[in-house]
Structure formats: C-alpha cells, structure tokens
Amino acid sequence: MKQYKHSVSLDLEKCKGCTNCLKRCPTEAIRIRDGHAVINSDVCIDCGECIRRCPYQAKKANFDHFEDIDDKRYRIALPAPSFYGQFVDLDDVDYVLQGLLDIGFDDVFEVARAAEIITEYTRRYMREENIGYPVINSACPAVVRLITLRFPYLCDHVIPMMPPIELAGKIAREEALKKHPELKPEDVAVVFISPCPAKASYVKNGFLGEKSHVDYVVSMSDIYFKLISVMKKNVAPKAVSQSGMIGMSWASTGGEASALFNDKYLAADGIENVIHVLDEIETGHFPMLQFVELNACPGGCVGGVATVENPYIARVRLQALRRYLPVSQNRLEKDDSEGYPEEILFPKDLEYRPVGKFDEDLTTAMQKMSEIEGLAASLPALDCGSCGAPTCRAFAEDVVLGGRSIDECIVYMRERIQTLVKCPGEE
C-alpha cells in the first residue's frame, strides 16, 4: 500500500510532549515518545484537530507558498467559498477576486462555481433508482479518509462524484487552455486557496489515486495577509464574481445539503460529531435519511485551521454577501436534464482500507485481544496520558502489540514501588 502523504507536521523544538493533542486526536493517531508527539501516518486523517488544540503552536499545517510557484507559469487562483467570509466590511466578492489578480495571479476561478455545478449533479444523482441511502457528501477529504479507514459499510454511500475543488481545477485549466491556445497544459498552475490541511493532503495524494487537477495548495491565511494590503475600496474591481447563493453557502455546514431541496438530510460538523453520526448511520440508526453532509471542522470549512476569522463571524458575513445574489449562477444546460458526465465520477470505487487489525490470523488476533482485555482491566482507567498513549486501553494495545513496557504506567509503577518499600518493614 502506498504511504499516505500528510500535511500536518510537528515542530520538535516547540513540542513539550504534553497530552493536549494526544487526548483530542479523534483517531488516536498520536503518541508521546521521547518527550514529544509522534503522529502515526497510517491513522492520521489530517483533520487538523491537533493544530487547533496545541497550546504551543508546535503542530503545523504544511502548505505550498505562493512565492515558490514559478511566475512564468499561468497561475490560476481557486478561492474556496470560505475565503470570502474572512474580510471585514467586504460587500462585494469582486474586490477579493481583483485582489488575487493584483498580487500576481493570472486568472481566478471560484470554487463556488464548481460547487453549484456539483449541487445540480447531486440532485440528479439523488433522483436515481437503487442508490444506497443515505448518500454521504464527498467534499471533506478528512471525512472521506475517515470512512475508508473505519466505516467499511459506508464506503459505497459516499457520492462517487468529484468534490468542488477537483471540478474547479479541471474547468479552470480547460478554460485557460481555451483562452490562451499558446499555453501548454504544463504551463498552467492551478492554485487552491485552502482553509485546511486536509485539502493539501488531498491534492498530494490525488483524486482516488489519479493526479489531481489542482497543482498547489496555499494557505488561506497566507493569501489573506497578502491581499489586505492591495485591496482598495476606491478602485472599482474589474474581476466579476460568477458564484451565486448556493456556491457561497457551501462554506458553512448545511449549505451543501440545503441546496438539494430535500429535507431528509442531516448536516454535522466537528470531527467528533462526525464520527458519532457515522457510527449511528452504520448501525442503521437513521432510516429516514437521504443525504448526509459531514464536515470535519466546526462550523464547516469556515472553521478550518488555516482560516483567519472566527467561523461564526465568517458564516454571518457570507450570509450578508450572498443576500442579493442569484440562487445559482452556474446552471447546467436545460436540455441536458438528466445524468452527469462520466469524467466527474470517481475513477474507481472508494476502497475500505482497514487499519489497526491485530493480526492476519484470527486465532492470533484473538489471543492478542484477550491479552489486551486482561491488561486493560488491570490498568487504573484514569486515561491520564502519562504513558504517552491517549487511554489506558490504547496503552494496553501498545504494550501487547507494540512492545511497550508496562512500567511506563506511572500508577502501576507507584504501586510496585510501594509494595517493594513496604515488604521489609512488614517482616
């Protein structure tokens, strides 16, 4: 199996080896070893929760830098809808798009436009027969990766359709090549302005193994600070936004789902809530649901760790920005009322890739499980994290499967020392 490439890394100097990220990692991917955090890349889903939790800014999201992208290439900016919610007193998205051109991008393609197209295709998909309800959105790469690692039965509930970032990259490149026939495909650099590290990982790992149409992923906060110095209110922008209400509403949880005009939906955000909902769906808990929108970040993409503004403020700003916009500015052709092009579908099925299997052989796996159960029962159940594992149960697994020493449990050690000290006195 190819190693999954990540976008969350650690600054060893800054990491104190505390238990903040350890305790909050939703997939228990973190351990503290030799005084600092270590991330297990097989299990990490790039949700960014550890970045959010670290009090010492030791966790970092890794993005490309705008300056490093060859300026001889035709650079196209792909702003995520959440980007528009970052600016104070913005009353027209055109200023943001103009700003992107002013800092050196050659062109802009709004991801919100692709989101409107995906919304229409999703409506068509939802009308088809024999689809497994509930349909789960494919937009959040952290959620999609989580499903492939932990929810075998839900893999084929994920809508097998490109997320807006991918479709935006594809159309942006095609349009650029049409507009500038002198360009070769490799002259074009498609640059996504991202609210989160999960999108950066998505691009690095490709669209289900195929190379992504996006070439670079830069951080939203990075571009934000470049932009505010060039955005001038007194100069009328030449750039014209082509996104409507629907596209912009994808930035917050519920935007994608409510645009489907189907009330049998659930929209949840925050990675712990997402896991809870997926567990419930897998057990058949919500038979009435037809669509499920899940976003790893609190509030949706506006809550990404690479954003600048508070997600709840950004949400309201986006509401104001889209108030007088058409519902959608990217309607599909009328006569093409059914179906969707093959090229926007997943190139292959979403595959369940179980992690954490104890052993290939069932009998051995059962023996290990039995040992772990026994050991876990003898541990203090404090889940204190001092041993470097997030819970006593996880520590028991580390001891049995990973060869860690039981002596790393300080409660266990204290008891042992006490018995050693007591023994001679009692005699």
Add this chain to the structure above:
Amino acid sequence: MAEALRFHYEVDGDNFTSAGAASVEVKRKLRQLGFDAELIRRVSIAMYEGEINMVVHARGGSADVYVDKDCVTIILADRGPGIPDIDLAMQEGYSTAPDNIRALGFGAGMGLPNMKRYTDEMKIETVLKQGTTVTMKVYINHTKQTEKGTSEEGK
C-alpha cells in the same frame, strides 16, 4: 484452541442517548480482530436493535458477546416485563413502544425481525414479569446473504 473472547456490557436503561454504545464498542473490537465488513455490520445491527429494545422495554439489561473461531454469539438479558406473544412480537410492524419513544423515530416494529434477519440463529427465552434473554449467533464462515439496501428500511 484459544478460549472464546468474552465482552460484557451493562446497558443503561435510564440513559436513552447512550443506547447503542455497546454495539459501537463491539464493532470496533471486531474490526481489530480483522473480520470482514459484512459480518461486522450484521453483528452490530443485530446487537444495536437488541440494545434499543432493552432500553425501551426493560429499562436496560446486560449484553455479553462471545467471539470464537466459528461464531459470534450475542446474549442480551434483561429483567423487563417479558414478551407475552413471541410470534406477534416477531411480526414486522408490530410494536408496543410508547408514544414518546416513537416520537424519537423508534418503535417501527422492526427490532426483532431485523435481529432475526441479520443473524444465523436467534433464540428468545422469556418469562412474563421476570425478563427476556435473547441469544443470537452469527457464523463466521458461511455468511448469510442479507439483501443490501433493504437494511435501512426502518425499525
């Protein structure tokens, strides 16, 4: 041959929001043991339905899950009112769930039928006013084919 693994859970009848927690835990363990997706799903749905039944009708009970090389056995025991007519209770759509439970989306009369559908064997022992014990078995190697897609049809 290794002994069967046993997992024991108390299902809290006073806490409706935690109903289903034991089946999520069992699902996790079966995943770690390396079982295939279909088996995990059958066990977790059957157990989930049983857990909900215990919470709704019997104010909780206990769940014991045994895993050996051949099969997963789920034993759900409660000290509830018992089932007066098992055949009737097994009918799809028959439910004695109170209105407040139905308001939460439960009580569609699919609990016991789904438990039977997703397991290879199911045995119900019940004594009125004393309690009910449901024993379910899912065999590991010959997977019963359950129709995909129909599983979500309500409970």
